[in-house]
Amino acid sequence: MNVIELNGLTKTYGGARGIADLSFTVEQGEIFGFIGPNGAGKSTTIRTMLGLIHPTSGSAKIFGKDCLRYGPELRREIGYLPSEVFYYDNMKVKDLLNYSASFYNKDSRKRMLALAERMELDLNKKIDDLSLGNKKKVGIVQGLLHEPKLIILDEPTSGLDPLMQQRFFELLEEENKKGATILFSSHILSEVQRLCDRVAIIKEGRLIALEKISDLKGRTYKKFKLQMKAGSDATPFAIPGVTEWKTAPNGEVSFLYQGDINDILRRIASLELLNLWVEEPDLEEIFMHYYVSREGAGV
């Protein structure tokens, strides 16, 4: 069964681009990554699904029902964590969570305490006094409080320290095991890679790729940066799989590599180096690559 079904979803803001002709489906029980650089239209898509904004054309269905017509009914089963959390400043965390819980016909007192304990959230503090990371924790607890069947996360990790991020991911995995479907929006590919089964990549409001993580991993790029001793010859790197070749005046070269990692390491070993960095390329670089390869293939 499809939990989310977007059909040609388009939203324009008076001529300015929002999202254009976006179609994809998320199946039940999936953890679905939704990635793209800032301003690509991730939040616009999510807000349309939640009924906060109205699509210009196309439709979004959740649990098979139109998300505008059946909004309130559908939202009973949706938990949402926005990228920036804003709450009533002069409320206590406890009061806010109770207020949030009062919209659902469930007794979630126990769950509230359990979640707060796991996320190390102090229930008696005022919202106004919380740090960004702690506000985010409030968001996590209020998003998961009513045991939603669909969890929608918009850049959920910003502001969380690594330990909390870890616990949060564990929580999500547990919810997923219990049957929840998760839509995880992010601009960081690596955090999506860890959790997700499939990802949709969007840029400038359009879907540019829909991939299984397992496929994506088979084609991962590594970013190499090396500083060579003066006079070294860089010709060993003239092999297939090397792209984005750049040289800096101080003898530093950087490039992206896709292919057998042993191959490239043997070539590196034959050189006299001052320094070496191997990194995950950031999303922009991968995107750039998507563009290049797509245009090159005439798509």
Add this chain to the structure above:
Amino acid sequence: MNIFWREMKASRKSLLLWIVGIAAMVGSGMGKFSGMKESGDAMSGLMADMPKALQAVFGMNGLDISTVTGYYGMLYLYLLIMAAVHASMLGANVLAKEERDKTAEFLLVKPVSRMRLLLEKLLAIALQIGLFTAAMTVCSIGFVAQYADDASRVTEDILRFMAGMLFVQSVFASVGLAIAASIRNAKRAVASSACVMLLTFLLSVIIDISGKLGFASFLTPFQYFAARDILEDGLSPAYAALSVTLALTALVVAFRSYGRRDMQI
């Protein structure tokens, strides 16, 4: 009803301050009446000799301020302004603050329709205006009765004044709500609503000063229930009907545009 109760809880402090303000305003206003009474006819003669325009500005158009009801009628204009400020700001703020403080995102992803949100907000506005007017009524009757020879007749007049005030409040609060429901920039909603109220007040003053623009009275709620008219003829049924029509129209606008609009967050 959770949105309604949350709203009432959030605004109890400001409502309390308004009520203290009402008591201070009515109390100090009526306090001056005793001084006025002692100076007797001289004072009212002096006031009556003032140019008509000045009388209009002071809100004593055609009122005999040596009588307690006439004096209260003069004070009524100021109380009406206070009520209009409260209503127009409340009507806009109750809704606009959710978008301005970006809590609309929290609220509208809950399983509530925008209609229900608006309805509960409207109830909170209605109750606060009711409490505001109730406080005004109690203070007025309490302070005026000390100076009245015939307390029950004065009370009747005050109740009529308060009914008129309630109509004016309904108009300004509904217009404020309609503005907040349709304006794209929530930060400007309260200012816009207050601006509409202020413009109608200026128009009302101009009508009073000129004395010739009576035909334009229907444009400003401040003219609907002028103190002298209430004392002489009671509440005008035509203006009462116009107030209700205006308020209902504003509410229709509010519900229709809020349902269709994109949230600005």
